[in-house]
Amino acid sequence: MTNKKFKQNTKDYEFGGGNIAEPPMRKRTRGFLNSKNVVPYVFVSPFIISFLILTLYPTIQAFIMSFQRILPGQVTFIGFQNYERIFNPAFFKALSNTTIYTIATVFVLVLVPLILAILLDSKFVRFKTIFRSALFIPSLTSVVVAGIIFRLFFAESESSIANQMIGLFGFDPVSWQYTGWSGMLLMVLIASWRWMGVNVLYFLAGLQNISKELYESADIDGANIFQKFLYITLPSLKPIMVFVTTISIIGGFRVFEESYVLWEGNSPGNIGLTLVGYLYQQGIQQNDMGFGAAIGVIILLIIFIVSILYLLITGGFKRGDE
Amino acid sequence: MKKLSLLGLLVLMLLILGACGGGDDAETNGGDAEESVVAGADLEDATELSFWTFAGTHADFYADAAEKWNEENPDKAIKLTVGTYPFDQMHNNLLLALQSGSGAPDLADIEIAKFPNFLKGDIQLEPLNDLIEPELESFVEERLDIYAADDIYYGAPTHLGATVVYYNQEIMDEAGVDIDSIKTWDDYVDAGKQVVNTTGKPMTTIPTNWYGIWPFVTQKESDFFNIDGEFTLDNEENIETLEFINSLINEHEIAEIAPGGNYHSEEFYGFMNEEGQASIVIPMYYMKDFVEYMPDLEGKMQIRPMPLAPGSETQSVAMGGTGTAVISQSEHTDLAKEFLYFAKLSKEGNIRLWTELGFDPPRWDVWEEPEVRADNIYYEFFHEDIFDILLTIKDDVAGINLSEYTPDVLSEIDSNIMHNVLREGNQTPEEALKQSADTIRQKMESAN
Known part of the structure; x- marks a missing residue:
């Protein structure tokens, strides 16, 4: 910012404010903080500061740690050894589990909430508030408690x-927590149960933003209910769908609790091993922080690539008016 | 007035942000224990000591011991705060505190499967040799060695954890089996067939965690690591042992997989309590689980040594357990060590391990003390000769060897070996052990 502009702003401010009794020094600080050029930075600073301290610094630190072997009092640089070890059967099992989980949750957590939101928004459904809160309550519940209930249930x-x-x-009893497909089913169930309400909220907000006039003119043109859905509702909800899908993908690759509450780290045949679960198991439970950090870096890369690809394909980077 | 002080607003926002951050920290890092017990809070000039454990019953035990310590040592009074945290969280927090060099308590309980993690790098635990060595002969040494590295003892044992067999007398009688006639594992299998044929109940169940293999491996005088620390997971004896365990389930069909997959799940407690199986192979400490979770079995359970494996004299193996360590970060390590001796290593402490917690004391010289022989709930629940049985086997108790890679082995057992061999049957014992051994070998090689 130029000095001239700054003075200009201060002057404007002094005329508008007229707080003459205060000492000049303080006036200047206040003026500085209230100037149009500074205010935006002041407002975003809490985010910037927390981002720098809580996200950027740990990320850089994790990157450095991934090249080290870390034991109490002994930190040694070991080059790429951690990365060389990563690509083992357990990691690939975790990767495939996580990918299947992500695809399944994205599928369930986009389609079902969309339908539920449309139902909740329509005039045919009664007691909407009750349904809305009932759907939302699971996301407020402790996942540990939910896990215990699911474990007993299944x-x-x-x-x-x-x-x-x-x-x-007429089906035979299933060992739910010990078989590959049912273990995955349980994880997807817990996640769906937990996040359904949140996604419904996103879609409801999107639905309420669609202008009623569009539907009215469609009525005049004689469109039926499915045509209205296909040509008005869906296209208008596209940004919301892109958003919900993106956070579901990111959430899917970061899955940890759903698996942890069911098996606490060691699942039979690694049916519930997820990428973050593997990080936790190796890095923290087995005190191999350098290796854990390396897994973290790989997860970061995977999420980054998948999200960018998805956003490119769906045009998430384009501006709305393009 | 339009002009709000932006600075004030900013500070407020930062405060809110900080408060949120603090809240999160407390949740994930366990700033607050689930529960904590304080002993000696009303004493002036008491030295403050903190203690982390994962078992509520242990917390009461140490708080009790601290009260007694303060009565006997008014000049060295302590104010002991014992925090109980969930199992995983406590060990993780302790590891991170030791790694970062601050925030650790003065004393902590460390479970056996986690103990090797704390013996890596520059060990952050205080040696206890000066407390233990003068009385070494009174201890069952195998138990002490578990918590040692390079002949330095870092953990005070909580119990001997001698593995025994608990037989359900009613089921055995119904099947017409005299439990004292079961001397070897072959006898056990024969008795098992008789039990299954007459009662339709399994002789035992096999947990799919290390309790289902380690005791048997150790009894055959093998282990996952030998005495020199060499990796032996897939050696001949271990393959044979796993074949034997597999045969109990899939060949002789006298055993099933434990409901819930282990001996400490709600499902298993219910199953056992309803007389679901005729016997269980588990360390002595399980007495407490019987008393607490399986009350219907009162008076029905008989304790006997393990049947003998061919060519082995080993009658029992020391399994499970918790080592209590003094943390080097502490400012009062000497006092903490003295207290630890008082609470767990001394004769009196060992007697209290039995009377208060129902654990078989690691010091065998208390096994005949009148306080130990005095009536209590355990004698009522089981039978009078618990310690006579222990005395007969005391020289034939095998210990286990731990290595820094033991947690990896246990994790492989939990998630791969037992599952693939026993439950799925898609790998032979040899294949499963070799595959897991290769995974761990790979890790060991790259770490060196």
Whole structure:
């Protein structure tokens, strides 16, 4: 900012404010902070500061740590050794689990909330507030508590609720937490149950922003309900869908709690091992922080690449008017 | 007035932000223990000591000990704060505190499977040799060695953890088996077949974590690491052992996989309590679980040494456990060590381990003390000769060897070996052990 501009602004301010009784020094500081050039920075500073301290610094530190072996009192630089070890069967198992999980959750957590939101927004549904809060409450619940309930619900014994329910349809009891497909199903279920309400909220907000006039003119043109959905609702919701999909992808690759509450770190046959779970297991539970940091860097890269690809494909980088 | 002080606003926002940050910290880093017990709070000039544990019962035990310490040592009074944290969280926090060099307590309980993590790098725990060595002969040494590295003891044991077999007398009677006739594992298998045929109940269940293999491996005088620290997970004895365990389930069909996958789950407690199985192989400390979670079995359980493996005299193995360590960061290491001796290593401390916690004391010289032989709930629940049995096997208790890679082995056992061999049957014991051993070898090589 130029000195001239600064003075100019201060002057404007002094005329407008007329706070003559205060000492000149203080006036100047205040003027400085209130100037149009500075104010934006002041407002964004809490974010910038927290970003620098809580995100950027740890990221850089993790990057450095990924080249080290870290033990109490002994930190040694070991080059790429951590990275050389990463690509082992457990890591690939974690990667495939996480990818399947991400695809499944994105699928469920975009489609179902979209339908629910449209239902909740329509005039045919009664007690909307109750449904809305009922859908939203799970995201406020502690995932640890939810995990215990899910674990008991899907217990191995024949008398568990889930096994009794499938028993009604003539299926044999399933060892839910010990079989590959059902383990994944449980994780996706917990995630869906937990985040459904939040995504419904996003879509509801999007729906309420669609101008009613569009529907009115469609009515005049004789469009039926499906045409209105296809040509008005869906295109108008596209930005929201892109947004929800992006955060679901990022959330999917970062999955940890859903697996942790079910198996606490060691799942049978690694059916519940996720990338972050692997990081936690190796880095913290087994005190191999350098290796854990290297896994973290890889996860960062994966999320980065996938998100950028997705945003490029859906045009997330273009401005709305282009 | 339009002019709000922006600076004030900014400070306010930062404060809010800071408060949020603080809140998060407390949640993830466990700034607050789930529960904490304080002993000696009302004493003036008491030295403050902090203690982390993961078991509520241990917390009460140490708080009690601190009260007694203060009565006997008014000149060296302590104010002991014992915080109980969830298992994983406590060990993680302690590791991070030691790694970063600050924030650790004066004393901490460290579980056996986690202990090797704390023996890496420059060890941040205080040696306890000056406390233990003068009385070394009174201890079952195998238990002390578990918490040692290079002949330096870092952990005070909580119990001997002698592995025994608990038989359900009612089921055995129904099947017409005399439990004293079971001397070897072959006898055990025969008895098991009889039990399954007459009662339809399994002789035992096998947990899919290390409790389902380590005791048997150790009894065969093998281990995952030998005495010199060499890696032996896939050696001949271990493959044979896993084949034997597999045969119990898949060949002789006298065993099943433990409901819930381990002996410490709600599902298993319920199953056992309803007389779901005839016997269980587990360390002595499980007495407490019986008393607490399986009350219907009162008076029905009989404790016996493990059946013998062919060519081995080992009657029991020291398994499970928790070592209490004095942390080097502490400003009062000497006092903390003295207190630790008083609480857990002394004769009186060992007697209290039995009377208050129901643990088999690691000092065998207290096994015949009148206080230990005095009636308590454990004698009522089980039978009178618990310690006579221990005395007969005291010289035949095998210990385990820990290495810094033991946590990796245990994790492989939990997630791959037992699952693939016993539950899925898609790998032979040899294949599973070799595959896991290769994974760990790879890690060991790259770390050196």
